[in-house]
Amino acid sequence: MKAEYSLPGNNSNCSTENRVNQALFPLLYTLIFFVGLIMNGLAMGVFFQISSKSNFIVFLKNTVISDILMILTFPFKILSDAKLVSWELRGFVCKVTQVIFYFTMYISIIFLGLITIDRYLKTARPFKTSSTDKVLTAKILSVLIWIFMFSLSLPNMILTNKKPTLKNVKKCADLKSDFGLVWHEIVNYVCQFIFWVSFAIIVVCYTLISKELYKSYKRTRRTGTTSRKTVNIKVFIIIGVFFICFVPFHFARIPYTLSQTRDVFECSTQNTLFYIKEGTLWLTSLNACLDPFIYFALCKSFRKSLLNTLHKCVAKTRRDEITDTTDEETPM
Template structure:
């Protein structure tokens, strides 16, 4: 969804440091891929054991699916950027995996907004039972979100229909038809709206959550009930992840896009904006590794199931070890 421009920008004489492009960023994405596939694979396994008993769990399950899909696009980006394979792979990255990357990014942003609303309602109405949640509505809403984003993204694949060559794959926009470029621009506006709408939702909800927690603190400060306050503060992990992963990229993309579409920046400025964009894009990818901390911190069912899995593994390991020791000590 985000236009992928050549690092050289508008000036053919302006180039970037190949060591950064072909070594550093691929290594950073490799780190996220390894850590992310392990953590989200484990999270997916744990969520399979948890029933859809609340809106919160449904939203979390959608987030982990989105994260896994994003992570699966990383090997293609790594191989393409590091130039470890032929240039033909770059055409596939432009047409398919890059679109999936941004598709999953904005799905994650939407569900973080929904999770934030759910946490605000839980903070404002702490005694409301999760069983009273309208999970059917949440399931329908989740399906509609996936369908909407899929319908928004699919034309970006279909309309990237020019034959790839060694030259035009350097800039993904060159692979799009005229209507493809127009659709791409429309999608960018929609995605900007999605981000800023969820940005507003998260800021407003956390302002209200802070007020609710302060009221709770004033009511309980003389009772010595510090455990409840500590648990409640964990809810701020969501806004922390959102601001670390998504806010820097969406602020950086504005001047970066201007540097690529208007010949008003010096080469050094273009390069600086390119590296800022690439660095903040990596931070958005880091979201796939940070989301499991949200699950563990805020979802009691997830935490209980995960600890139960670890307990079973430790117990099995000890049992196997004791069996081996007994066999070794048994006389022939």
């Protein structure tokens, strides 16, 4: 049976066999589901052992929670796209898990922006520590971000209220009420605003960070010390993750949206834009696997706690092996 989708535009008969969506992308999502679940599960366990003593750690803890929620949506997308279950699941994906996916994506984007600001302040004022009041402010800000994004996303679930049928589940927009479509458009504009503001913050902060590191480099050249320069350079992992995961999708989304709403592209171009959008959407999911590298590279408390945990696990395994060997050699 051929799985097809229809594209509006200058060719109403434009359709394609969705074999890439049905085979390749479910495989790719399955890979990052298992890798991301292991890495973020371990990260969550480590963060439970670390007190929230700085803004940075507060923001990182919120990021790992967001990543885990995103990862938990992957099995539903995998099963739906691979057509391994009945079409009724597609209705649940449109109503719930797809909304959660985008909800957590933009929470991650917001917190990456906040983490970048924090790292800039740390670079500019390396010896200034976070006070209790500032940590409390970071916690309150984090709660407000979750409440705001949840309030923005919940109507998308509620207003996806048409009864799913075999025909209308092929396109999630067909399950929305008229006001649901309007709200969905509003949410898209808000999310675009969130991305571009975060993008601007990250670019500006890293420009300033680069200047601070260059000043530090010139100072260390004069004094003959280079250790601080090599440590601070790791902060660029944040902008690397942001540009790999989020920038391609938001640039690809512009022409893809035009292809869905205006008669400006040929059928072959529409299909190409669809696959580019799906591929870059997978890159946004890859963020859940890359964020733990940020924790390890930039958070000393996380790194120390993780290494201690791994050391204890290795030591316990060795003790168990020695005990088993001793038991085997003990005469009856």
